[in-house]
Amino acid sequence: MSAYVISEVDVKDSASFEAYRTIAAKTIARYGGRYLVRGGAASVAEGGPPPKTLIVVEFPSMARLREWYTSPEYAEALKLRPTALERRLIFVEGMPAD
Numbered sequence: 001m002s003a004y005v006i007s008e009v010d011v012k013d014s015a016s017f018e019a020y021r022t023i024a025a026k027t028i029a030r031y032g033g034r035y036l037v038r039g040g041a042a043s044v045a046e047g048g049p050p051p052k053t054l055i056v057v058e059f060p061s062m063a064r065l066r067e068w069y070t071s072p073e074y075a076e077a078l079k080l081r082p083t084a085l086e087r088r089l090i091f092v093e094g095m096p097a098d
Helices: 014-030 062-069 072-084
Strands: 003-011 034-038 053-059 085-093
Touching: 003 062, 014 034, 014 062, 014 072, 014 085, 053 062, 062 085, 072 085
Parallel strands: none
Antiparallel strands: 003 053, 003 085, 034 053
């Protein structure tokens, strides 16, 4: 069953963010992930505050997603995260196949 990373991001430093994003994208691909949403225009249809930058990544499974998140490769991107961005990060399982 697919699993998803949903990230709501507030960029703190553009140069650090670009470096983080470059590393993260390579690691996501390496672990079988693919971007479904990567900062496109977003608007609120109902409730809540305006959305920040949204990113949605699909992985083949929650196990693979967690393997990516705890990988030594992604750890390099995480070193940049404190200066690059603030975020809310959510892991969610997709629907089972019919």
